[in-house]
Amino acid sequence: MTHTATQVRGLVEVVDEHHPEAERVPVLTRARSGTSIMVDTEKTERIRERVRGLLSEGRVEYFIGYEAGSDPLHVSPSFVQQTDEVEHLVWNLMSINNLVTYLKRYRKQRMGLLVKGCDSRSVIELLKLHQVKRENVYLLGVPCTGILDPKKVAARCNPAAILAIREDHDLVFIEVGVEGRTDEPQVLEFEKHDLLFDKCRSCDYPNPLVYDELVGDPVPVRARVGGKFEDVEHLEQSSIEERLSFWQEQFNKCIRCYACKNVCPMCFCAECLWEKRDPQWVTKYPNPNDTFTFHMIRAYHMVGRCTGCMECERVCPVDIPLGTIFKKIEKDCLELFDYQPGLELDVVPPLSTFDEGDQSQEDLLR
Amino acid sequence: MQDTLIHKGRIAEFIHELMQDSQVIAPVSVGGQARFKPIESPEEVEWGYGNTTVSPTEFILPHSESLFQFEQRGTDFNLTYNIDNVNRTILGIRPCDVSSLRMLDEVFKGKYEDPYYLSRRNHTTLIAMMCLEPGGSCFCSSFGTGPGLDAEAGADLLLVDLGEAFYVQVFTERGQTIMERVASMGTPATSADREQVEVLAVQAASNMPRTLDLEGLPEAMGQLFESAYWDKISRKCLACGACTYLCPVCYCFDVFDTCSQAQGERVRCWDACTFKSFALLSGGHNPRPSIKESYRQKMYHKFKFAIERHGYALCVGCGRCLEACPVDMDIVQVLSGAKSQVVEVV
Amino acid sequence: MLAHAIQNRGMSLFNPFIPHIATVVDIRQETGDIRTLGLRFNNRDLDFDFAPGQFVEVSLFGYGEVPIGLASSPTRRETIEISVKRMGMVTGQIHKLTIGDTIGIRGPYGNGWPVDMLRGKHVLVIGGGIGLSPLRSLIDYLLDQRDDFGTIKILYGARTPNDLVYKHLLRKWGEARDTEVFCTVDIGTPEWDGHVGVVTALFEQANITIENTVVITCGPPIMIKFVTMGLEKMGFADTDIITSMEKMMKCGIGKCGHCNIGSKYVCVDGPVFTHRELKNLPKEL
Numbered sequence: 001m002t003h004t005a006t007q008v009r010g011l012v013e014v015v016d017e018h019h020p021e022a023e024r025v026p027v028l029t030r031a032r033s034g035t036s037i038m039v040d041t042e043k044t045e046r047i048r049e050r051v052r053g054l055l056s057e058g059r060v061e062y063f064i065g066y067e068a069g070s071d072p073l074h075v076s077p078s079f080v081q082q083t084d085e086v087e088h089l090v091w092n093l094m095s096i097n098n099l100v101t102y103l104k105r106y107r108k109q110r111m112g113l114l115v116k117g118c119d120s121r122s123v124i125e126l127l128k129l130h131q132v133k134r135e136n137v138y139l140l141g142v143p144c145t146g147i148l149d150p151k152k153v154a155a156r157c158n159p160a161a162i163l164a165i166r167e168d169h170d171l172v173f174i175e176v177g178v179e180g181r182t183d184e185p186q187v188l189e190f191e192k193h194d195l196l197f198d199k200c201r202s203c204d205y206p207n208p209l210v211y212d213e214l215v216g217d218p219v220p221v222r223a224r225v226g227g228k229f230e231d232v233e234h235l236e237q238s239s240i241e242e243r244l245s246f247w248q249e250q251f252n253k254c255i256r257c258y259a260c261k262n263v264c265p266m267c268f269c270a271e272c273l274w275e276k277r278d279p280q281w282v283t284k285y286p287n288p289n290d291t292f293t294f295h296m297i298r299a300y301h302m303v304g305r306c307t308g309c310m311e312c313e314r315v316c317p318v319d320i321p322l323g324t325i326f327k328k329i330e331k332d333c334l335e336l337f338d339y340q341p342g343l344e345l346d347v348v349p350p351l352s353t354f355d356e357g358d359q360s361q362e363d364l365l366r
Numbered sequence: 367m368q369d370t371l372i373h374k375g376r377i378a379e380f381i382h383e384l385m386q387d388s389q390v391i392a393p394v395s396v397g398g399q400a401r402f403k404p405i406e407s408p409e410e411v412e413w414g415y416g417n418t419t420v421s422p423t424e425f426i427l428p429h430s431e432s433l434f435q436f437e438q439r440g441t442d443f444n445l446t447y448n449i450d451n452v453n454r455t456i457l458g459i460r461p462c463d464v465s466s467l468r469m470l471d472e473v474f475k476g477k478y479e480d481p482y483y484l485s486r487r488n489h490t491t492l493i494a495m496m497c498l499e500p501g502g503s504c505f506c507s508s509f510g511t512g513p514g515l516d517a518e519a520g521a522d523l524l525l526v527d528l529g530e531a532f533y534v535q536v537f538t539e540r541g542q543t544i545m546e547r548v549a550s551m552g553t554p555a556t557s558a559d560r561e562q563v564e565v566l567a568v569q570a571a572s573n574m575p576r577t578l579d580l581e582g583l584p585e586a587m588g589q590l591f592e593s594a595y596w597d598k599i600s601r602k603c604l605a606c607g608a609c610t611y612l613c614p615v616c617y618c619f620d621v622f623d624t625c626s627q628a629q630g631e632r633v634r635c636w637d638a639c640t641f642k643s644f645a646l647l648s649g650g651h652n653p654r655p656s657i658k659e660s661y662r663q664k665m666y667h668k669f670k671f672a673i674e675r676h677g678y679a680l681c682v683g684c685g686r687c688l689e690a691c692p693v694d695m696d697i698v699q700v701l702s703g704a705k706s707q708v709v710e711v712v
Numbered sequence: 713m714l715a716h717a718i719q720n721r722g723m724s725l726f727n728p729f730i731p732h733i734a735t736v737v738d739i740r741q742e743t744g745d746i747r748t749l750g751l752r753f754n755n756r757d758l759d760f761d762f763a764p765g766q767f768v769e770v771s772l773f774g775y776g777e778v779p780i781g782l783a784s785s786p787t788r789r790e791t792i793e794i795s796v797k798r799m800g801m802v803t804g805q806i807h808k809l810t811i812g813d814t815i816g817i818r819g820p821y822g823n824g825w826p827v828d829m830l831r832g833k834h835v836l837v838i839g840g841g842i843g844l845s846p847l848r849s850l851i852d853y854l855l856d857q858r859d860d861f862g863t864i865k866i867l868y869g870a871r872t873p874n875d876l877v878y879k880h881l882l883r884k885w886g887e888a889r890d891t892e893v894f895c896t897v898d899i900g901t902p903e904w905d906g907h908v909g910v911v912t913a914l915f916e917q918a919n920i921t922i923e924n925t926v927v928i929t930c931g932p933p934i935m936i937k938f939v940t941m942g943l944e945k946m947g948f949a950d951t952d953i954i955t956s957m958e959k960m961m962k963c964g965i966g967k968c969g970h971c972n973i974g975s976k977y978v979c980v981d982g983p984v985f986t987h988r989e990l991k992n993l994p995k996e997l
């Protein structure tokens with residue numbers, strides 16, 4: 001698979017005064033002014049073709065996929081309603097958003113949705129919880145080889161100078177213009193593993209678990225480097241006081257913007273506890289207690305629901321490692337109930353059922 | 367007023383002097399991310415910061431604050447309040463954020479002056495830092511709110527990084543007083559230094575990655591209020607508060623009481639017009655019932671209503687709203703898109 | 713009582729967020745969910761001057777603050793009165809108050825009805841439900857200076873006869889010189905011998921004249937919509953139709969942004985607007 005700069009908007013032609021012979025050297029303007037977007041041409045074309053079909057056959061009212069973002073390291077959710085908008089759709093190494101979150105807003109409409117392996121688990125969980133009707137969603141599944149974390153890329157090369165990103169098995173090649181010039185590009189080589197989102201580094205389900213059709217062939221599960229729950233285990237080993245102070249320090253940064261809650265596909269209550277005015281259980285006041293309570297209540301509500309899509313952690317503007325909380329829940333859920341959310345449609349979530357063999361509270365606390 | 371060069375080797379001393387009579391707020395690293403915090407020693411200052419995720423204007427209009435405390439005495443209530451009058455110095459505030467304060471001033475002055483805000487504002491010295499390398503989402507030059515800074519912007523001093531030394535430009539009497547106190551730490555700037563500063567300013571402005579052409583925007587928006595464009599644009603918005611809470615010019619706040627037993631306090635805290643309960647009346651009527659209306663309000667309040675009311679847009683081009691947005695909503699694209707809608711129609 | 717003036721770096725600041733403490737001296741249950749409170753400021757020296765149509769922010773400490781229109785007229789200053797409909801948290805608490813309880817009052821805020829413009833004119837007052845409360849302030853004001861104004865016609869509608877507020881006043885007003893009161897309910901009861909129907913249905917009966925008449929109206933948005941439509945059809949100029957707008961409010965003093973509509977802040981630029989002004993605002997009512 002190759003990622004090439006098929007569409008480099010924002011290229012300006014300038015004449016280099018010092019090298020008149022090298023007339024009209026295209027210089028990539030700074031990333032954000034024009035968008036240069038690297039797309040996986042093959043998959044993008046397949047997606048566009050299928051969406052065109054779905055819309056013209058009237059099978060969906062909307063299709064939600066990805067479109068070019070504000071710079072080469074971002075994509076943005078794209079709502080396609082008409083066939084002439086299909087050209088906006090792209091698929092590339094940056095296609096991170098879990099689009100399933102939009103299902104809660106369009107429950108009653110027939111939606112088409114692009115899902116990666118991880119995203120498809122959110123759909124399964126929503127179906128189990130009767131939040132969407134299967135016949136209302138058409139799932140275009142993409143087998144996923146991992147998505148790059150823009151923060152990790154930006155830490156290694158100037159995003160403004162990126163010309164193209166190519167992938168070859170476990171390597172990622174990033175072509176950067178030297179001092180903004182494209183005539184002498186420099187190719188930087190990275191282990192793909194180093195640039196991936198953490199969740200992709202330990203992904204067990206790269207292939208969608210529920211879908212109507214797949215775009216591309218299923219891919220093998222990536223060999224895992226290190227344990228999935230490393231950060232959780234690390235914290236578990238520290239004392240209660242240390243853990244408390246770790247989280248207090250983290251939550252002190254929280255500005256209570258609710259991006260984490262709103263991006264979460266599993267946070268679907270019509271009226272969230274945090275917005276309720278009468279009675280007003282909790283305020284927007286970010287005092288340490290309220291913030292702590294906010295995060296803990298959300299965590300408890302996610303037991304057996306959270307599929308570990310890590311969107312909350314990704315969107316937190318002040319870098320609170322929210323994913324660690326949800327991994328802890330996942331780990332406990334796995335150890336206590338041998339249950340992982342979002343895998344099979346007919347397995348009942350552990351907290352929605354009771355049977356006589358269940359361990360008592362005392363057993364659990366022991 | 368004489369401009370000065372302070373060699374970087376003596377900047378710690380300079381900060382020490384500032385700390386003598388004020389709490390110094392400067393960018394420090396909080397878990398790898400730069401954020402303005404009160405510092406205890408000059409070594410904490412993180413000089414290599416870009417613009418911080420959270421604006422230092424949070425020290426003037428904090429996320430939340432107590433308006434008063436109340437205590438019940440029989441059937442009567444006793445109210446007490448505190449107006450913050452701690453002397454503060456914000457060191458390293460960027461030009462865009464300095465400019466945002468001037469916009470906030472207009473809101474918090476007026477017929478009813480807000481003592482909480484104004485007292486903090488009056489007690490805060492602003493030592494700005496010129497931007498030499500604008501960040502990837504900056505567009506301050508579109509508003510003239512950066513990357514350099516002129517005397518009207520409201521900073522007391524402006525620092526310019528000249529490599530070996532900071533060039534210090536004095537804008538106000540308060541700034542002048544500081545420079546007199548630290549006179550021994552610096553040397554008078556030469557006209558060559560001044561020229562270098564000007565060159566840097568021009569360079570920085572030409573490096574500005576993005577621009578928003580405001581020409582004709584309010585007029586275009588005037589025609590576009592009912593347009594389906596806003597429905598389309600806002601579909602991806604998650605109605606969170608990230609773009610608002612990080613915006614140095616957004617000032618909306620909520621007011622509520624916290625209480626235990628017979629005492630408590632009235633608190634105000636940031637609110638966001640993108641939240642769905644922002645305009646919701648008791649009884650359930652919501653004049654802005656969906657994300658289309660709330661996101662549109664955000665754009666219109668900033669780029670049309672504010673221009674009609676104050677004569678300027680409520681934006682300084684800091685790019686934070688884009689940086690923070692979970693769905694990469696790009697305000698420059700949204701507004702240029704709005705303009706081109708009208709052009710298309712014509 | 714606090715001195716709200718603060719000396720601050722040479723500036724003298726007044727703290728507009730601090731309420732005055734007032735005591736409930738009278739309670740009248742108007743309907744099942746509306747009650748009128750008579751209030752007296754604990755600080756007897758406080759000069760609380762206001763205009764009809766202005767509102768106050770009422771504090772129930774520990775619960776919050778709500779904007780409530782002043783129901784009494786500034787011409788009667790022994791107590792101030794407010795009428796409150798039970799809606800949510802704070803108004804719910806207001807309905808639990810008993811005589812002698814204390815609350816907080818900030819204000820008065822907003823522009824109020826344009827009383828000077830009404831001098832020498834006929835006034836048509838149209839109210840719906842709790843919307844009669846800020847109109848009552850105006851009506852008492854007009855009647856207390858009866859000679860300054862032309863005829864006064866009051867059209868008032870509520871959902872049922874039990875939802876009519878100020879029943880004793882409606883009768884009294886009708887007895888005043890050159891003053892007529894017409895009431896209607898959406899749903900009648902066997903005992904109700906008055907008009908049944910929406911308030912616009914009273915237009916004909918009230919024999920409304922357009923000339924030299926100004927209309928002052930307050931009520932639920934849907935009523936306002938049909939009333940203004942009807943009036944415009946009859947030929948009223950949009951500058952002669954005046955209404956009070958309800959928007960989410962938090963501060964009442966133009967800071968918190970909640971009441972923003974277009975370039976206006978309803979709390980300081982309103983709540984009273986002419987229909988012309990409203991037409992020029994975004995359609996977010």
Ligand SMILES: Cc1cc2nc3c(=O)[nH]c(=O)nc-3n(C[C@H](O)[C@H](O)[C@H](O)COP(=O)(O)OP(=O)(O)OC[C@H]3O[C@@H](n4cnc5c(N)ncnc54)[C@H](O)[C@@H]3O)c2cc1C
Nearest residue numbers: 647648777778779780781796797800801802803959960961
């Ligand atoms: C200018 C003006 C005058 C008013 N005059 C009266 C009156 O005379 N009598 C009367 O009964 N009601 C009046 N209201 C409506 C009254 O303010 C609301 O019913 C009340 O705020 C509901 O508050 P709550 O705490 O009971 O409800 P909640 O739903 O718990 O409201 C919480 C908060 O939201 C705000 N809020 C909610 N609804 C409204 C609203 N409709 N208008 C403004 N803010 C709101 C308030 O700040 C309130 O504290 C007036 C509103 C305005 C804007």
Ligand code: SF4
Nearest residue numbers: 254255257258260316
């Ligand atoms: S996204 Fe981050 S800052 Fe915002 S509410 Fe969630 S944890 Fe707090």
Ligand code: SF4
Nearest residue numbers: 264306308309310312
């Ligand atoms: S809690 Fe976080 S990781 Fe879990 S489903 Fe929600 S957004 Fe995804």
Ligand code: SF4
Nearest residue numbers: 603604606609691695
């Ligand atoms: S940050 Fe983005 S998603 Fe959140 S409210 Fe703003 S525009 Fe919408």
Ligand code: SF4
Nearest residue numbers: 613681682684685687
């Ligand atoms: S609207 Fe966006 S770019 Fe403008 S000042 Fe606010 S955060 Fe910065």
Ligand code: SF4
Nearest residue numbers: 616617618639664667
């Ligand atoms: S954009 Fe929204 S939150 Fe920001 S100041 Fe305007 S109304 Fe308030």
Ligand code: FES
Nearest residue numbers: 964967968969979
């Ligand atoms: S109520 Fe706060 S600005 Fe109007």
